[in-house]
Amino acid sequence: MPRTVRKARPNKKRGKRQTKEEETPENGGESGFFMDPQGQAPSEDQPMENASSSHMYQEQHFQAASFGEIDEQMLGYFKNVEKMLDDPQFETAEDQRLFVDSVYCEVEGNELRLTTNYSCSLILEKLLKISNAFQLRVFMDKLSGRSVELFAHRFASHVCQTLITLAADVVEREVIEGKPAEGPEPQDESQGVLLSMEELVLGMCEDIKPVVGGLISQQFASHVIRYLLFLLAGKRVDEMGDRKGRLRSKKSAKYKTENNDTLTKASAHASSTRSVPASFKNMFRTLSTELAINSSETEVRTLSVHQVANPVLQLLLEMQEDDEEGQKAKTVLLDRILWGIVTDVDSTAESKDRDSWFETLIRDSVGSHLLEVIAKVAPTPVYNKIYTTYLRNKLEKFSLHPIANFVIQHLLTNARSPQQFDMMVQELSGSFEKLIKGGKYGVIRSLIEASVTLKTSEKEILRSLTDALHMPENQDRKEFVNCVMRMWNLEDWTNSPEEDKRNLRNFHLQGSLILQAIVKMPAEHNNLVISSFLSQNPDTTFRWCFSPVGSRAYQSILSSPEVNIKIKRKVLRNLEGRYVDLAKDKFGSHIVEQCWSVADIDMKERIANELLKRERELSEHYIGKCILWTCKIGQFKRKREDWVEREKGIERKKEMFKDILEDEPVKASKKRKNF
Template structure:
């Protein structure tokens, strides 16, 4: 490294040295003269800038005006120009004031303990004491929180701690936290961190509302917020009501009253906060909470419904913080798994009516142009989609002037005026919406939620005749896929023809845009039409450019390559150039935008671009193969291609995190004939030990065992007997080894069959009879028995002889040796 680039550390000076160093007086700033002004004017340089360039000294800032007016307008100069110095952060980041440092340090320590207990449950041993300790800990934390709720919720470091604590609170604690917000709901939901706390509180408030309203079938049908007909309230609620009777003392509002207060606080600013980055998710979640029987996103963000509320960035941050949304007391507030929200969530009638109030308010205050601009906004588009869903649920979508009518630019009114009239011409807004990166999501919602007449008009106006081009568009292909899912058999076959007309569909494989192909396969499965299924399989063969190489369907589609490219990569030959797609079928601006977005996403996720010359399993290709396997008619070519591959290829698929799902689908789908499953069972015979020893292959082996019949289970188990020890010591294979119980199969096969297959041995009924206690016979009067005949006596003697011979034959040499030794011992004892 050159000497001039070496970074040297200066000598540190002591405080005493700094104090006695005389400070040089600042040089006087020379006053600019008229000549300088003329030179600056001629050169286009500001006089102050010219003076700085000549002297090297910055001019002092202009004096601030004295008095209250100057203090109120801090950061603004006399002439109105903005001061570049950053103002105080109190108003923007800490709207309720900064949190005390000691309280912040306390909550940091609390977070470490909550992380250890969150979702861990309470041990069986000393469960009562451990739960009591956790309850005391929670009580002390809540006492410290009292009076600082808003500061904690808006502090960057403690807001997550409050989110962790909320699931551990009972209904009373949640009401206390909600009541502490008071009139600050608008400020809280607009805040970057406070909005996330509000979302967690609202999600938990839905469960409290459900308990307060009771269950369906109650005798009381009133709509009062204070109605307690069979409602479930915490014990403190009744105690407080009893103390407050006859006094002026206030009571803690119920959850229904708190949600009403929240809604009333947000109503005046709804049009503004619908497009607010932080407040809009809270409003969307509020609409879900006000909808009865509507599943809510889980607090841990594991289900797909969370994308409707939280952004990807918010979900990534929450995942990085490790927020599980579980109680530290071991109480499971939410069901486990994705989409496991309990059915039948009730909402009080007066609270549910607030949803219509919200919709009426925004419809009255937002114009049609603003709705359309909101539909292409990154934040507002999700709110418009949810409001459309609410409108369809309320059966108001087909009315003139509805939100659906505004977004479709009068299409609903046109159909309402004359249902038999010709379709209107395509409008510019919707035409731009379907090819927009943000607007296409709104178009998907239109196709998914619109009534059947409106859907037919949208499809034949904006998609019919353009499917081949739109299917290859980087954004419009998703809208086409949603529309295909609602087509009938005739329209589906027409869509297949349009896609195949554009370069045979090969552009869909080369650009990895398979959403339309996947939607066509799933629609053919739902319709159950053999002609549609055959047409779809033919389209996929054409898109892969298979020709006469039908056996290459599965490996080529798994790698998502056309057959010429797949074969060139497999054999090491030169990869052929991509054939050009017609110029009229390519949107160059959209392609450039999609490429830039993909590049940025790869950079943000630290993910390298996949090399072009690899044949690794592809996610889109595997999903398409799984859908093809589930076809009731038309899946035979796919299955034949799969089992035409060598066992090593199938074993590689089983060990792949992507391709293993295809084998699971073959084993579990009812559309797959039994003979193909049998081929898969027998194909792995002799390789099951290798399969079970893999992290992902062991899961496929478990699926094989679960779906196999009794005969095939025994065949698989006997093939694994030589590898029993290796399998038992394997990190992953030991789980399958426990299920198979190979040692029992070796020693007692009959018991193994009874335990594993459910087949009982033909002598099992005798053992059961011996095990059962025989009841003592009741005393009865003596009966006269008939004397046995000569034939009966002869038959009895023959039976005894047969029994003696059988026992003698069953004895082996060892038994005879022990028997002879016992006889000799008896003889010696007699002699003595």
């Protein structure tokens, strides 16, 4: 539909909100690039000068770059362009290409001005997203040599971020096809030859290399650097799964959502890596060296607790390859973050500076995130040194800390051996009740998940959990699932009014995750959950299916390979007569799909008959019609024999692959024993 009213946007500025005093011309306005002694930003025709060495991070002050104002005629033209982009009327792809070409013709010579203008930068992002590879290369070429100013600019940084994201697809295509996408021949030979996207990206990296240490701690440039690192390392960007805000700031993500601007989402079928040229890997190592090896220890530690620079260090640690150069950069970076811990990994001598620094880092709201990554990627000797020197015999203290407990969770889930994990369990086994009272349920969940992975200490962990819930071994544990799902002890459950017991909002997310993890344990251990679940009235557990938290726990019992098929069939029978109600619920419909995947042919016929009786009702429901399609009720109704043959064929395939899948855990368990 055509837009009749243009939404006002002046109050939705991206980036850090500034006071009137900060925005005055005397102090330079928003953070951007260097000012000259007279207080004037470099003009478009004035070459940028190296302001500082990359090692003098604290002395770099990026001030606003100004390339001139946009005249009213250009602003009016771009508003019309935005209307066309928001409500496209192109009949063919060629029409769209010609429109984009005409816009770029109008833009020519004003790229830098438009990129640094608030309104026009937003429109440029939309334009870039429908541009072809050649148009993107031309636009990036116009920005060459100005990367530092643009990365550090409040508005231009978002344009660069979008441009780098789109460049990733172009580079991958160049690598696969062996040549860049060609465009029209230049009319003026003096314009030269247009570089490939690979060369343009490398040129951008060369621009920022001398000051990359300062840029990663700059408010607007840091997110662009992270995108660039993803591109160089050949990683696929997924903004939709960016829960820690390492790719886009919270304000930027909120703005994108509110304005229906599509965030980048990696396809479920796409590989997590991209094809990139060898030169990109070399440049990634160069930037890693610049940040890790050529920086002093003091500088790296300063960046470790810097809110903007810290996520860049996390990415550098996670994305290093397993080759010699990658491991060297990782170990040097670890050594400098943790005050020479790699150098002294075999030493038993105390280091008071390192000890006090680690205590500061693990309690710091920013630095602790870096320790979480270190627990995951550190070489085994370094991991062992961290555990034995700083965390052993202190696990309870740090587990109860509001910030440090997240580091402990990562320490537990990344334990290097079953024997080491057993020591951790032994230390924390008496702390479960304190953890529950203190609301540190994630530590308990991490213990259970690590136990499932390493196949050890299951009995000890479950005994500690039941004791904390006041359900000793000699007592009836019928209410175990009810207590865990709410993270209440037995007295809390017994003394609660019936209304609170029936209120599904009392379900606790971490309790549900703990239950889901226990179900993955071997049958001798998950029997605690299964027996408690089956002892409940089916009407009670049926209500779980309509809760976002409860339905996940219910579903985990049906999906776990460790739960006996006879138990799953009993659960399916308990739901007979209720499948239609489940099929019309956004949470219950997932239960129906899971039931269908584990049901045998006889049970599938019962479910199908139940759905067929109310086919019309389901077909008119936006979720119910999806269940009809999943269960192929149309075929069941008209060609039942074909439907039966189809479902039997699916069952045969499952049985065939079942033997293959069951052999894998046996091999894995042998490896663990040898280890």
